[in-house]
Amino acid sequence: MATELAIVHATSEDGSGQGFRTDSVKATFDSGQAYVAPEDVGRVLGWSLRDEGLCRGDVCIPVRDRAALVNDAGIDLIKLAEILERPLALDVEESAAALGVAAGLRARSMESLAAPDFELPDLTGRMHRLSDYRGKKVLLIAHASW
Amino acid sequence: MYVELGGEGLVPIAVALDRAEDARPFVEAAKPTHPSLIDSDHLLAELYHVTNVPTMIWIDEAGTICRPHDTQFGTDTFTAFHGKSSGPYLDMIRAWVRDGSGAMSRDEILRRQPAPSEESQLARAERALAWWLHEHGRAAAAERHFERAGKLAPLDWTIRRGSLPIRGKDPFGDDFFAMAGEGVPEYPMESVTPTKLG
Numbered sequence: 001m002a003t004e005l006a007i008v009h010a011t012s013e014d015g016s017g018q019g020f021r022t023d024s025v026k027a028t029f030d031s032g033q034a035y036v037a038p039e040d041v042g043r044v045l046g047w048s049l050r051d052e053g054l055c056r057g058d059v060c061i062p063v064r065d066r067a068a069l070v071n072d073a074g075i076d077l078i079k080l081a082e083i084l085e086r087p088l089a090l091d092v093e094e095s096a097a098a099l100g101v102a103a104g105l106r107a108r109s110m111e112s113l114a115a116p117d118f119e120l121p122d123l124t125g126r127m128h129r130l131s132d133y134r135g136k137k138v139l140l141i142a143h144a145s146w
Numbered sequence: 147m148y149v150e151l152g153g154e155g156l157v158p159i160a161v162a163l164d165r166a167e168d169a170r171p172f173v174e175a176a177k178p179t180h181p182s183l184i185d186s187d188h189l190l191a192e193l194y195h196v197t198n199v200p201t202m203i204w205i206d207e208a209g210t211i212c213r214p215h216d217t218q219f220g221t222d223t224f225t226a227f228h229g230k231s232s233g234p235y236l237d238m239i240r241a242w243v244r245d246g247s248g249a250m251s252r253d254e255i256l257r258r259q260p261a262p263s264e265e266s267q268l269a270r271a272e273r274a275l276a277w278w279l280h281e282h283g284r285a286a287a288a289e290r291h292f293e294r295a296g297k298l299a300p301l302d303w304t305i306r307r308g309s310l311p312i313r314g315k316d317p318f319g320d321d322f323f324a325m326a327g328e329g330v331p332e333y334p335m336e337s338v339t340p341t342k343l344g
Contacts, residue, residue, distance in 0.1 A: 006278065008274050008275060008278050010192075014193075015189065015192050015193055016193055019187055019189035019192075020187050020189065020274060022278060087264065087267045087268035087270070087271040088268075088271060089268070089271040089272040089274065089275040089291060089294070090275075091275060091279070091287055091290070091291065093287065094279060094284055094287045096278060096279060096282075096287075097275065098271045098272070098275035098278065099271065100267050100268065100270050100271030100274065101192060101267060101270070102267065103262050103263055103264045103266070103267040106192075106195065106262040106267060107261065107262055109193075110195060110259055110262070111256060113210050113211045113252060113255060114209060114210060114211075115203070115205040115209050115210065115211050116193035116194065117209075118190060118193055120161060120184065120185050120190075121183065121184055122181060122182055122183055122184065123166060123169070123173055123174070123182070123184060128159070128181045128183055130159065130205075130209075131209065133157045133159070134207070134208075134209050135207050136155070136157045136207060137155060137156050137157070137204070137205070137206060137207060137242065137243055138156075138157050138158075138205040139156060139157070139158045139202055139203075139204060139205075139239060140159050140161070140190075140194075140202065140203040140204075141158060141159065141160045141161065141200065141201075141202050142161050142163060142190055142191075142194070142196045142199045142200060142201050142202075142203075143160060143161070143162055143163075143199050143200045144162055144163045144164050144168075144199045144304075144308060145162070145164050145168040145171075145172055145311070145317075146164070146168075146307050146310060146311055146317035
């Protein structure tokens with residue numbers, strides 16, 4: 001019986017830009033695994049299964065053991081995260097998951113020294129983008145009340 | 147205070163890794179004239195691998211990082227606690243705005259950047275799930291994932307200390323002091339003013 005799984009994920013591969021969003025996908029749970037409808041994996045995460053493997057746009061990742069990734073119930077979310085090398089937090093009881101950013105991708109992004117772009121609101125809800133200030137020196141300050 | 151730092155030549159962008167209601171009193175008291183943003187999703191922590199606050203990053207006109215994380219303070223409010231006065235760092239920022247000095251070479255930046263790991267990235271995913279669960283009124287489930295995130299990244303205070311207010315705990319209370327007893331997250335950056343009190 002398929003239920004709705006809420007999945008928090010980055011809107012771009014490395015999370016830059018608009019950050020995270022939450023989408024609902026159809027999933028079936030079995031022994032701690034979550035199987036997501038392939039069309040929902042495509043719609044929400046952009047990855048689809050083709051003959052070449054797991055593909056998004058022109059990029060394809062070969063899948064050695066296809067039967068371990070996909071069966072009649074859908075695409076195994078844990079296996080999918082493993083193939084994409086992305087961290088996955090999954091709570092089967094709550095039917096919720098978060099698919100994070102790969103450590104390797106984050107490391108490469110940091111090595112490039114390009115300041116990742118982001119869009120965040122101020123207290124009035126107005127959105128600001130880092131890239132709006134290109135051409136000026138920016139002092140980026142992370143702070144908190146805690 | 148930031149306005150006099152660089153005038154037209156510098157845009158300070160402050161990002162609070164906080165819920166809006168936690169950041170509001172501080173931000174409103176400071177009356178900033180520069181962008182002061184709210185990041186309850188911890189997007190900045192993800193993108194820049196922030197592990198503690200405060201930290202400052204210099205970004206040049208081309209959008210390139212030219213000085214990485216450094217635990218520095220824009221005011222002297224907590225100098226007695228951490229032993230850092232803001233003066234020398236503020237002087238460095240002024241010099242950078244004036245003539246570009248203080249920017250670091252690529253090698254030096256790479257040496258001083260903290261390195262993300264599979265554990266630290268999984269911790270951020272666990273934290274993202276915990277925050278979502280909290281936001282959707284599932285506090286007990288959120289607690290499990292905040293715990294898991296903290297165990298994966300024990301020296302990431304954006305995760306451990308930063309989650310205390312959300313979990314109804316005091317970020318300046320016993321939970322914090324127990325955490326501090328395990329060690330304090332430090333960026334691999336030599337301080338401008340390395341003197342510590344005591």
